[in-house]
Amino acid sequence: MSLYIVELVVFIISVFFAGLITAGEIALSSFGENKIDELKERGDNIWQKFQIVHKNPEPYYGTIHLLYLIFIISSVVFGFLLSAKLINPDITEPTVGFYDNSFRLIISFVLTIVTIASLLTIFSYLIPKALGFKYSNFLGRIFVVTLIPVSKLFIVPARLLNKISDIILLPFKERTNFAQTKPSEDEILDIIADGVKSGAIDEKEEEIIQNIIEFNDLKAGEVMVPRTEMISIDINESDETLLKGIILKGHTLIPVYEDSIDNIVGILHSKDVIKLLIESGSISSIKNLIRPAYFIPETKLISEILTEMQQRGERLAIVSDEYGGTEGVITIEDILEEIVGEIKNDSITEQKEYYKFPDNKYFVLGSMQITDFNEVFNLSLPESDEYNTIAGFIAEQSGKILSLNETVEYENVKFELIKKIRQKMVQFKIYSEVKEFKEK
Structure with missing residues (x-):
């Protein structure tokens, strides 16, 4: 014994x-x-x-x-x-x-x-x-x-x-x-998770650190705004029409194409247009203000894109596919949002939660409340304690976070995801092919 x-x-x-x-x-x-x-x-x-x-x-x-x-x-x-x-x-x-x-x-x-x-x-x-x-x-x-x-x-x-x-x-x-x-990425994430549990690190800091770790693996095609949602103008339009388009679209940088969006000829800076109006009082030479576009392949890592943008002084890049066609557009803001989350524009006092596309389809923010959505569009999407936004409703219906351009249908109304930041469904295109879909 x-x-x-x-x-x-x-x-x-x-x-x-x-x-x-x-x-x-x-x-x-x-x-x-x-x-x-x-x-x-x-x-x-x-x-x-x-x-x-x-x-x-x-x-x-x-x-x-x-x-x-x-x-x-x-x-x-x-x-x-x-x-x-x-x-x-x-x-x-x-x-x-x-x-x-x-x-x-x-x-x-x-x-x-x-x-x-x-x-x-x-x-x-x-x-x-x-x-x-x-x-x-x-x-x-x-x-x-x-x-x-x-x-x-x-x-x-x-x-x-x-x-x-x-x-x-x-x-x-x-x-x-x-x-x-040197610790692996998984070990670093474990350390961060332990820090959150102990209170040494808050959840927002954890999210940013996770985003930074994953940042190097992201490619342009995963971050870009797809071509179907690009804000662009046709060079063949008159100067008056171009000026009106610049004002209405409200963007600082606007891609310019000729005949087809696959044929991007340059980028128009709204500040150049404003400077022209102040100095000459004329809009007869807006087309001369078009600057060369910066093109990148959709497979290029966004970490490399960010470095190149900093070196070249670019704020916007056109994302091309393997055949030279236009896949989408990516800005420095899009890249930074992959680290810090969605960046709100202080110049906009109130962001509208929805607006109408020319093809009678609607753009709707994923953060729009279900009650507001039902009231605006005279629908009856079910409410639940599990969610209170459109993004939450879609996640509940599909049982997952949608991939970009993926569609979920509910009572003949289609919800197509058009913008996504990490695992957050940010913007949807909503329409119906079998019944009239419009706001009240």
Whole structure:
């Protein structure tokens, strides 16, 4: 019985220290340059110890990994011995038949592996990881003070293992790195989620950080305003018609096409038109104000587009398909909205929630209230505690967030999504092909 107690004590100690090292490593890694500088400015002398580890992390993280490995091996060995005896105390008895004993040994082995793996995962990784994030300041201080002297005992074995590993990695042209590796995107998101739970980060900050992480993967075709919703004017129109179009459309930058929207000839800046009117009092040469258009492929990453726009001084780009046709348009504002969310225009005192297209279809904001929509269009969309906007109604009806240009039909009325920011359905085109659809 005394042997059981010894094995149990060693197992518990091993699991505890393995978990402590996991929590300590996470806490230690949270002390970057900025945090160390803050400690220094406050006159907290502990900054010097963090600086020692930060300047030369290899021996210290090497010590962390070696100690963790030692305690994990110890946990597995003593855990196996302990649980095997507890599960099957007669396993070593000679009176048991060979085949019967072998079968019982296999069962015991499987149960032991499952038990040990579960305990180590919970108590040596999951719980310590959560505590390491939550109490990083407290644990980091204790851990760094202990780690520096302990690491002196492991410098030689850490360097020896490092050299052996470097030799093995020679064909791959890589080197061993004991230091903390850069976290993956998923790990960063986990850290942010923990920060939200603890109250250190608010939900808006979490959204912006998530958007930044996903930003590099987005392409122009996912962000652009599609050609069907582009605001543009025909160069063949008279100067008076062009001026009227510029005023009515209310945009600063307007693509100009000739004969077909697939043939974009340039961009008209409303400020150039205003300047012309002020200086000459004439609108006879508006077409001379058209500037060259900036074209990009729909597969181009928006991170690259943003950089190019900054370098070129462009605010609007025409998105082209593989055949040179016009797919849509993208502005710097569209790109920035992918990071910070929808940007409201302060120059517009009140944004109208709906308006009519020339083809008798209606543009409606996803944020329009169901009650207002029913009143305006004399319809009876069902109301619910689960939603109160058009976007919420569509999500409830379809059971998902629609893709761009996807349509949902309800009682012969079609709702086509024409603008989407991340997972937010922003604008819809609404119409009916079988009955008259109009506002009251």
